[in-house]
Amino acid sequence: MYKILDRVDYSDDVYMQVIEAPAVAAACKPGQFIILRIDEEGERIPLTIADFDRAAGTITIVVQAIGKTTRQLQKLGKGDFLANFIGPLGVPSVIEKVGTVVCAGGGIGVAPIYPIARALKEAGNKVISIVAARNQNLLLWEDRMREVSDELIVTTDDGSRGRHCLVTEPLKELCEAGDIALVYAIGPGVMMKFCSRTTLEYGVKTLVSLNSIMVDGTGMCGACRCSVGGETKFVCVDGPEFDGHQVDFDQLLARQRQYLPQEKESLDAYLVSTAVNKVA
Amino acid sequence: MTNNIRAEKPARKPKRLAIPRQAIPEQPAKLRATNFDEVTLGYDQETAILEASRCIQCKKPKCVEGCPVGIDIGAFIKLIGEGDPAGAIAKLKETTSFPAVCGRVCPQEEQCEQRCILGVKHDPVAIGRLERYAADWEFANGSSGKPKTAPKKGKHVGVVGSGPAGLTCAGELAKMGYDVTIYEALHKPGGVLVYGIPEFRLPKAIVQRECDYVQSLGVEFKLDYVIGRTLTVDQMLEDGHDAIFLANGAGLPSFMNIPGENLNGVYSANEFLTRSNLMKAYRFPEYDTPITVGKRVAVIGAGNVAMDSARTALRLGAEVHLIYRRSHDEMPARNEEIHHAEEEGIILDLLANPTQIIGDERGWVHEIEVIDMELGEPDDSGRRRPVPKEGSERRIQVDAVIVSVGTKANPLLTRSTSGLELTKRGNIVADENTLETSKKGVFAGGDIVTGSATVILAMGAGKTAARSIDRYLQGQPLLNAEENEVTTGTAQLAGVAS
Ligand SMILES: Cc1cc2nc3c(=O)[nH]c(=O)nc-3n(C[C@H](O)[C@H](O)[C@H](O)COP(=O)(O)OP(=O)(O)OC[C@H]3O[C@@H](n4cnc5c(N)ncnc54)[C@H](O)[C@@H]3O)c2cc1C
Ligand SMILES: Cc1cc2nc3c(=O)[nH]c(=O)nc-3n(C[C@H](O)[C@H](O)[C@H](O)COP(=O)(O)OP(=O)(O)OC[C@H]3O[C@@H](n4cnc5c(N)ncnc54)[C@H](O)[C@@H]3O)c2cc1C
Ligand code: SF4
Numbered sequence: 001m002y003k004i005l006d007r008v009d010y011s012d013d014v015y016m017q018v019i020e021a022p023a024v025a026a027a028c029k030p031g032q033f034i035i036l037r038i039d040e041e042g043e044r045i046p047l048t049i050a051d052f053d054r055a056a057g058t059i060t061i062v063v064q065a066i067g068k069t070t071r072q073l074q075k076l077g078k079g080d081f082l083a084n085f086i087g088p089l090g091v092p093s094v095i096e097k098v099g100t101v102v103c104a105g106g107g108i109g110v111a112p113i114y115p116i117a118r119a120l121k122e123a124g125n126k127v128i129s130i131v132a133a134r135n136q137n138l139l140l141w142e143d144r145m146r147e148v149s150d151e152l153i154v155t156t157d158d159g160s161r162g163r164h165c166l167v168t169e170p171l172k173e174l175c176e177a178g179d180i181a182l183v184y185a186i187g188p189g190v191m192m193k194f195c196s197r198t199t200l201e202y203g204v205k206t207l208v209s210l211n212s213i214m215v216d217g218t219g220m221c222g223a224c225r226c227s228v229g230g231e232t233k234f235v236c237v238d239g240p241e242f243d244g245h246q247v248d249f250d251q252l253l254a255r256q257r258q259y260l261p262q263e264k265e266s267l268d269a270y271l272v273s274t275a276v277n278k279v280a
Numbered sequence: 281m282t283n284n285i286r287a288e289k290p291a292r293k294p295k296r297l298a299i300p301r302q303a304i305p306e307q308p309a310k311l312r313a314t315n316f317d318e319v320t321l322g323y324d325q326e327t328a329i330l331e332a333s334r335c336i337q338c339k340k341p342k343c344v345e346g347c348p349v350g351i352d353i354g355a356f357i358k359l360i361g362e363g364d365p366a367g368a369i370a371k372l373k374e375t376t377s378f379p380a381v382c383g384r385v386c387p388q389e390e391q392c393e394q395r396c397i398l399g400v401k402h403d404p405v406a407i408g409r410l411e412r413y414a415a416d417w418e419f420a421n422g423s424s425g426k427p428k429t430a431p432k433k434g435k436h437v438g439v440v441g442s443g444p445a446g447l448t449c450a451g452e453l454a455k456m457g458y459d460v461t462i463y464e465a466l467h468k469p470g471g472v473l474v475y476g477i478p479e480f481r482l483p484k485a486i487v488q489r490e491c492d493y494v495q496s497l498g499v500e501f502k503l504d505y506v507i508g509r510t511l512t513v514d515q516m517l518e519d520g521h522d523a524i525f526l527a528n529g530a531g532l533p534s535f536m537n538i539p540g541e542n543l544n545g546v547y548s549a550n551e552f553l554t555r556s557n558l559m560k561a562y563r564f565p566e567y568d569t570p571i572t573v574g575k576r577v578a579v580i581g582a583g584n585v586a587m588d589s590a591r592t593a594l595r596l597g598a599e600v601h602l603i604y605r606r607s608h609d610e611m612p613a614r615n616e617e618i619h620h621a622e623e624e625g626i627i628l629d630l631l632a633n634p635t636q637i638i639g640d641e642r643g644w645v646h647e648i649e650v651i652d653m654e655l656g657e658p659d660d661s662g663r664r665r666p667v668p669k670e671g672s673e674r675r676i677q678v679d680a681v682i683v684s685v686g687t688k689a690n691p692l693l694t695r696s697t698s699g700l701e702l703t704k705r706g707n708i709v710a711d712e713n714t715l716e717t718s719k720k721g722v723f724a725g726g727d728i729v730t731g732s733a734t735v736i737l738a739m740g741a742g743k744t745a746a747r748s749i750d751r752y753l754q755g756q757p758l759l760n761a762e763e764n765e766v767t768t769g770t771a772q773l774a775g776v777a778s
């Protein structure tokens with residue numbers, strides 16, 4: 001059992017939790033993720049390690065509640081326990097000094113990009129970050145990102161904060177201005193697809209972190225597979241980071257939708273059961 | 281449910297050889313195709329005694345030669361015949377750790393029963409079923425107590441993987457007085473026994489009981505530990521493990537590398553079975569993990585894994601077509617599984633090989649194209665090589681495809697370990713008799729060494745490893761060929777699926 005030490009709600013849908021998992025905290029590096037399972041009936045879901053504290057033996061996750069498991073997790077807080085917490089999984093980001101790096105985080109993707117941006121900055125890079133969201137309420141960790149960036153750009157799709165545009169617009173401008181050695185883009189599949197498309201024009205190397213559906217996270221099942229450069233890769237062990245210009249995003253997006261009807265059934269049943277409990 | 285025991289029970293004590301091999305009661309095919317309960321129900325005492333009485337107690341028993349761990353088969357059968365199942369289980373436990381498992385899943389027709397002398401003119405003694413009977417008797421009537429454990433030796437062994445190889449090795453070492461920790465990547469122990477082999481063939485309660493037993497010997501289980509990620513083998517050696525046994529299996533699924541394999545609805549057998557068994561997706565939405573089969577499913581392959589996938593898909597409500605490139609005779613699964621699958625209504629599409637999977641506009645499987653095959657000259661394995669019949673391509677409409685064409689060694693652990701010699705296929709190189717690897721203090725056995733093989737071979741490897749590790753830690757010379765009566769499978773060409 002793994003103890004939840006803290007929960008902070010950022011909005012109705014987005015929250016942060018700090019979980020006691022000393023073995024994971026001792027080993028993890030930026031770019032890696034964990035898999036958790038709430039209880040005996042639970043699904044195994046992957047979440048990126050957004051922060052960690054080796055001394056305290058804790059891992060921080062930032063989650064967007066979208067379906068049954070992430071909703072159920074949202075109800076848990078300080079003092080509650082998770083049945084399983086496995087990690088660190090995936091290949092860590094390669095952190096090198098390359099020059100100027102753009103870190104573009106979309107929505108919940110800002111959390112996973114934060115430790116990467118921090119490490120890139122510590123390695124001596126100039127870090128320009130773009131923090132993007134659909135609206136102001138979904139904007140995440142602007143302050144934290146500012147701390148680890150030389151420059152910070154905020155965009156919202158609806159203009160409620162920062163620039164009124166999509167993340168690709170400032171990205172394009174930066175590429176245009178030149179001298180960008182590397183782009184990191186993490187967020188929803190569609191966002192990563194268009195960021196990669198944008199940078200391809202300028203030939204700027206772009207790394208993305210894929211969020212395919214997973215089960216074991218150790219290379220045993222192949223649920224997470226995705227075509228990269230025409231080859232099938234297992235995202236959980238070969239990734240999650242890949243060259244965005246090589247990824248078959250349409251396949252990734254299609255595979256993410258594999259269980260939509262079941263996910264809806266599961267969430268609806270859960271919402272009904274919690275509503276009933278509230279009345280009782 | 282004893283109504284469909286097929287053999288008749290004679291009224292008076294018959295002549296030994298006139299007694300037919302006793303059938304095992306099982307759920308009727310129509311009924312069991314709709315549930316996940318165990319298919320075969322086991323002998324009752326009377327039937328077990330009758331079956332045991334068929335054994336002629338050979339002086340030089342051939343059957344024992346066929347058992348990779350050399351169980352004293354005549355002796356345990358004799359005790360069953362005398363109405364002493366407690367004695368029988370004690371006898372079995374001298375050699376095997378998991379009689380309830382092996383009695384159910386060993387390919388007996390290629391091992392002990394194949395050699396049984398009665399098989400020459402009649403049917404062989406049902407050794408597996410009797411083994412299972414004794415083990416189930418113990419389960420129902422309470423264990424005969426914990427075995428004696430030696431005084432603590434003050435040395436610590438790390439075991440990676442909790443499949444049959446790891447569990448056996450850990451149990452044996454604990455009995456010898458070592459402190460043992462098992463590190464398991466998944467959230468439940470048991471390896472393939474828990475994530476691969478379905479409930480209807482091997483109830484998970486049995487696997488859990490075997491794991492509980494190992495724990496009761498003092499073995500510590502660290503679940504959710506991925507060696508190579510959470511901790512590396514090198515770190516384990518630095519952190520006070522005096523020796524390590526690598527038993528991480530061969531769990532990397534192979535695909536066919538044909539177009540369309542990443543479409544929605546295409547599963548590896550590992551994924552399909554893991555969802556169903558480990559995550560209990562067959563009980564969705566009570567359990568959260570989903571699984572989809574649709575109306576018609578194609579399963580590719582004909583090994584045990586393919587049979588398990590096909591029969592699981594059937595139980596989830598699909599019409600199942602099993603596509604295999606050779607003929608019925610070459611199907612590598614256990615005879616019993618093939619027989620059960622056919623009874624349940626799995627449709628065999630033999631001498632056919634998939635060439636591509638075709639999707640619809642939403643990226644879902646829609647059809648599978650196969651080409652008909654004919655058998656040509658024998659290949660290296662002695663089986664006749666299937667060759668495609670030109671122009672015979674045809675398409676079958678399906679909603680899901682389960683690819684079961686074998687597994688390879690998962691490189692996650694081996695890549696992160698320094699100084700570990702591997703074969704070309706990525707398996708760990710270990711000495712046939714001692715299971716030593718090229719890395720000092722590190723031993724390896726089971727599927728990670730042999731490639732996918734059998735439960736009993738993995739168990740045998742676990743036993744050998746325990747003896748080797750004991751000697752290593754006491755500074756004694758390791759086992760040589762004569763001393764090692766257990767087959768570890770390293771020298772055998774193993775290959776269950778494909
Ligand atoms: C490497 C990786 C890192 C991730 N990091 C984060 C993170 O830091 N924060 C965050 O909020 N989300 C993250 N995700 C996505 C997160 O795993 C899904 O949102 C979560 O599984 C949804 O589960 P659910 O039951 O709440 O929703 P569901 O209703 O079950 O699913 C909603 C959608 O989530 C995806 N999904 C469903 N099940 C899984 C699964 N088992 N594995 C992966 N995706 C699934 C599907 O695309 C699905 O349509 C990450 C995914 C991956 C692969
Ligand atoms: C579906 C299926 C059906 C089968 N049917 C039969 C049958 O009927 N009869 C028969 O005799 N054999 C059968 N087999 C084969 C048999 O199950 C295997 O040969 C046997 O389980 C091998 O045992 P093992 O201990 O070597 O490995 P496994 O049982 O594979 O166990 C390995 C364990 O190590 C864990 N692990 C892997 N990597 C790591 C890591 N890095 N860190 C920590 N833990 C790790 C895995 O999660 C797993 O639990 C079947 C196999 C399958 C897949
Ligand atoms: S362990 Fe397997 S091979 Fe050995 S006697 Fe039992 S069923 Fe036969």
Ligand code: SF4
Nearest residue numbers: 335336338343396397
């Ligand atoms: S070979 Fe057959 S008859 Fe002889 S001891 Fe073995 S099981 Fe009994």
Ligand code: FES
Nearest residue numbers: 217219221222236
């Ligand atoms: S999640 Fe199973 S192989 Fe990647």
